[in-house]
Amino acid sequence: MTDLVTWAEVGGSLAAIGGAAYARHAHPAAYWSMVGLSVSVARLLASYTSTMDACGLTVEPPRWRALAVKATTRREVRPVPPRRGMIRPTSTGLRLRLRLAPGQEPADVAASAERLRHAWGVHAVYVRDVKPGVVELRLVGFDVLRKVQMPRRTDAGPLRVPVALREDATAFVRDYRAVPHELVLGATLSGKSMFLRDLLVGLAAQPVALVGIDCKRGVELAPFAPRLSALATDPEQAAELLPVLVKEMEDRYDLIKARQGIAPGTPDELITSDVWGLPEDERPAPIVLFVDEVAELFLVATRKEEERRDEMVTQLIRLAQLGRAAGIYLEVCGQRFGAELGKGATMLRAQLTGRVCHRVNDEASAKMALGDIAPEAVLASCAIAAELPGLAVVGDTSGGWSRIRTPHLSLADAAATCRETAHLAPDVPTLAPFRPHVPPAPVKECGPLATPRPITE
Numbered sequence: 001m002t003d004l005v006t007w008a009e010v011g012g013s014l015a016a017i018g019g020a021a022y023a024r025h026a027h028p029a030a031y032w033s034m035v036g037l038s039v040s041v042a043r044l045l046a047s048y049t050s051t052m053d054a055c056g057l058t059v060e061p062p063r064w065r066a067l068a069v070k071a072t073t074r075r076e077v078r079p080v081p082p083r084r085g086m087i088r089p090t091s092t093g094l095r096l097r098l099r100l101a102p103g104q105e106p107a108d109v110a111a112s113a114e115r116l117r118h119a120w121g122v123h124a125v126y127v128r129d130v131k132p133g134v135v136e137l138r139l140v141g142f143d144v145l146r147k148v149q150m151p152r153r154t155d156a157g158p159l160r161v162p163v164a165l166r167e168d169a170t171a172f173v174r175d176y177r178a179v180p181h182e183l184v185l186g187a188t189l190s191g192k193s194m195f196l197r198d199l200l201v202g203l204a205a206q207p208v209a210l211v212g213i214d215c216k217r218g219v220e221l222a223p224f225a226p227r228l229s230a231l232a233t234d235p236e237q238a239a240e241l242l243p244v245l246v247k248e249m250e251d252r253y254d255l256i257k258a259r260q261g262i263a264p265g266t267p268d269e270l271i272t273s274d275v276w277g278l279p280e281d282e283r284p285a286p287i288v289l290f291v292d293e294v295a296e297l298f299l300v301a302t303r304k305e306e307e308r309r310d311e312m313v314t315q316l317i318r319l320a321q322l323g324r325a326a327g328i329y330l331e332v333c334g335q336r337f338g339a340e341l342g343k344g345a346t347m348l349r350a351q352l353t354g355r356v357c358h359r360v361n362d363e364a365s366a367k368m369a370l371g372d373i374a375p376e377a378v379l380a381s382c383a384i385a386a387e388l389p390g391l392a393v394v395g396d397t398s399g400g401w402s403r404i405r406t407p408h409l410s411l412a413d414a415a416a417t418c419r420e421t422a423h424l425a426p427d428v429p430t431l432a433p434f435r436p437h438v439p440p441a442p443v444k445e446c447g448p449l450a451t452p453r454p455i456t457e
């Protein structure tokens with residue numbers, strides 16, 4: 001009988017351990033909330049001082065305190081760790097603020113991040129500078145990029161789209177006002193088009209004109225036709241669309257100039273050098289141009305095509321150079337983007353401030369995107385596994401970089417969002433001839449702008 005009870009106890013414990021291991025692997029978020037969080041908090045509280053000491057993050061106490069301790073308790077005076085704020089649990093990890101001791105800098109704590117992660121049994125530890133003397137430790141309980149779930153509260157806004165998740169479980173926000181143009185690089189099947197899809201769907205709900213150039217006959221962007229203000233599906237159409245965009249940009253500069261010259265007595269705050277300074281009722285809608293597989297625009301077979309190519313490249317460079325103030329932004333996607341594409345390629349690349357590099361096949365391709373940001377970022381993008389499409393390394397404007405992954409969004413869901421938001425497409429008359437043909441939708445509710453129109457007038 002006792003044997004039976006013992007066996008039942010052993011069996012029960014083994015089942016519990018197996019169940020916990022399974023839950024940890026299959027449902028890491030639930031496991032973290034139910035088990036991981038309390039274990040890590042207990043470890044942190046129990047070992048805070050000794051861990052900080054082992055990481056070399058403790059300092060000698062001030063002399064007055066040492067004397068006071070000696071006088072009152074006769075205990076040995078021990079080094080003190082940085083003062084710790086409240087532990088704030090989150091659905092993916094926990095956060096805690098540390099007040100740095102005099103003589104310490106955030107880099108000291110960041111250098112120990114790996115040691116802290118092992119000491120407290122979490123997936124990763126990130127250090128963020130909050131204000132002088134205070135850093136925030138972000139402990140991430142599990143690999144959040146394996147199954148991406150965007151945070152519920154994000155810093156979205158006009159022309160700010162939370163498009164992917166960073167490895168520290170915060171949202172990567174694509175902010176067009178801060179970074180007007182971006183280059184998205186990656187080998188085939190690395191997740192570039194998914195990145196564009198997430199971004200386009202994020203912008204679809206905003207009063208922004210979306211323009212697409214997809215020389216793969218439109219297979220990636222044509223499903224979003226109801227929400228697109230213009231679409232070119234081959235280099236010939238692109239060659240017609242780009243000069244129109246340049247003309248639109250020039251018209252917008254004329255509008256700004258007219259505003260500046262209204263009258264000599266115009267108040268200072270009404271003088272503007274970009275569309276954002278115009279009054280709301282006069283301000284033209286921002287335009288975001290998505291170019292999927294940009295190399296298709298550069299590759300030529302005949303001499304006649306060469307001329308067209310040179311013109312298109314020049315127009316793209318002009319849009320990248322001058323578009324921001326006119327509210328025209330570029331999102332350029334490609335597999336490689338180097339000098340071998342031909343004249344103008346590196347010049348265009350230099351204008352694309354934002355850099356996202358998905359999995360690449362060689363270091364040279366990664367260098368085209370991230371070479372001027374950080375050598376470690378290049379290595380990180382070369383190490384992306386093929387099993388994780390959508391994973392990318394993004395270069396920050398500050399020169400920093402981080403790993404991100406887009407949430408999976410099916411083409412059908414994205415197309416449905418575009419149909420629902422079709423009525424939000426702003427009216428940009430110059431682009432009207434390029435409005436893609438939209439086949440009659442099977443669903444009945446459709447905005448007036450979603451009615452089919454011919455491609456050319």
Ligand SMILES: Nc1ncnc2c1ncn2[C@@H]1O[C@H](COP(=O)(O)OP(=O)(O)O)[C@@H](O)[C@H]1O
Nearest residue numbers: 187188189190191192193194389390406407408
């Ligand atoms: N973030 C992601 N999560 C899961 N699967 C993804 C993700 N991004 C891309 N994929 C999958 O990877 C494949 C290739 O993606 P795609 O965006 O078409 O790559 P590319 O445009 O670089 O060739 C698609 O089948 C897509 O479903």
Ligand SMILES: [Mg+2]
Nearest residue numbers: 192193220292
């Ligand atoms: Mg693609």
